[in-house]
Amino acid sequence: MVRQKLGLVWLLLIACITTQPLTAADPETPSASLDPVPISSTVVRDADPALWVVRDDDTTIYLFGTIHILKPGLGWFDEAVKEAFDKSDTLVLELVEPPADEAQAMFAKFAIEKSGKPLRSRLSGADLEAYDSAMAKIGMPKNGFDPFKPWAAGVTLQMMGLANSGYDPNSGVETQLTAAAKASGKPIIGVETMEGQLAIFDNLPEANQLRFLNESSAMADQLVGQMDGMVELWAKPDPDGLARLMNDGLSDPVILAELLTLRNARWAYWIKDRMQKPGTMFMAVGAGHLAGGASVQHLLGAYGLSVER
Template identity: 30%
Template sequence: MKSVISAILAICCAFPVWAETALWKVSKGDTHLYLGGTIHLLAPEDLPFPKAFDQAFESSETVVLETDMQKLLDPQTQLMLMSQLSYQDGRLLNQQISSQLYSELNQYLKDRQLMPNMFIGMKPAGVMLTMLAIEFQRLGISESGADTYYYKQAVATGRKVAGLESIEQHMSFIAELGEGNEERFLRQTLDDMAKTETMMRSMVRYWKTGDVAGLEREVVNDMKMNYPRVYRSLLVERNERWFPQIQTMLKSAEIELVLVGAAHLIGPDGILKMLRDQGYKIEQL
């Protein structure tokens, strides 16, 4: 079984089909938009972004992201998310998983010189995201991805900004990860922590080399087989909701730059296949 962490990380990044950049021009008739992707956080050495992203941004009138970035970056929203990532009904994490696994989670905290029992009130998704934040800080992975960067560029230049889903929808998809499958989810999460650097390097390499076949084989197909609930809720259902919005954009003369995650773009249920099936021209830039 491959890593559940690699599956989650792949949802936050996008990659091209055997090409140099993670960007496509999608067109039908006289209208078009740009469809690209981002890795949410990068190391300093991963920058700058490919020039094609800058060129697409300069050609676009609107930047479309997965959700409302202004709200997502708002401190009040971050507090709301933290609340959703914690138990609010009196449950504790050590009641949902085995004592052995809970002890190993505390050992992880001790190894990183952090307070034990820090995870006691967190849901599985809260534990996973906290552990990723710890590892990213340790590895110096702190630079904003293309979504945050081009959102700020859009605001600075007076471009319109839009989201494909509400901030409430966006947060609920993440907060529910691992619910009902706590032991297996957190066991895999803990086992994956030592591989975070290797996984992130692989993600960036896929981004730069366009190895979609590898990403689809190692992440998308594995998630579909071993985590069907995650695959359905995080990918398929959201793609189905987003696709009509993208089609509507393609009916207008306005040019959009749409930034979504890799696992949304590729594979049998990916947005690129959905577009091709509807007769849209897909041109990698």
């Protein structure tokens, strides 16, 4: 199952791919709509995601692992999470989402293949068959993503598949936290930028990008079930289960470094530096960054900082 897990692990680690309009810039290319399937039930199911805190005499930083895209009806923003958020002066996210038109232009800047070489010409054999089948499942023509680079096609393929099954970026954790912060007048800052996150994908060697696309195609039938399982681990909460998923899904050392370990190290240093200033902050980043031996919490120990669950 490692091959089919890796793509979903990326969704635990990157924020911008799940909240931005994922459409091709070419006007001849059909839009990759993220309109969710309407959810008829209004029942809210309780969830209790994990929350950590690092503090000293005058500084408190709450650490909360997020899922960037969720189905409506999951009640996670209450109890300890809401209390910590309300106590905080500032919301810290992976990135502050730019306006939609800026996000669309930025995605196009990175996602469109400048050489003009069609995406499908990079695939062959079983990989091409799986890709064509996956495109049909989301209602797109075979050449619908031909202007895209492989990573962008893989991301959009997954997001459309999830959206067609009721997953909605507007129900994602960051979207709800951002709305609550704006309503209460809390400043919102990011430790990364959308451009920086897109560059992580864009700078991956083509072989790694194609591997991601091929995995996204191969897992099309299992995508929703595996995403449901990931959400269950988050909601229980079961950080150890998420860590095992990470270990299985990030076997590629290039992807492991670029998506997880280097970013965790930068964020741990950011927290260490921020602890020198007074205040209370609520820091919400992808749940995969707060799981396992390479987690942000684990790395904070090197700075002499103790993190409590």
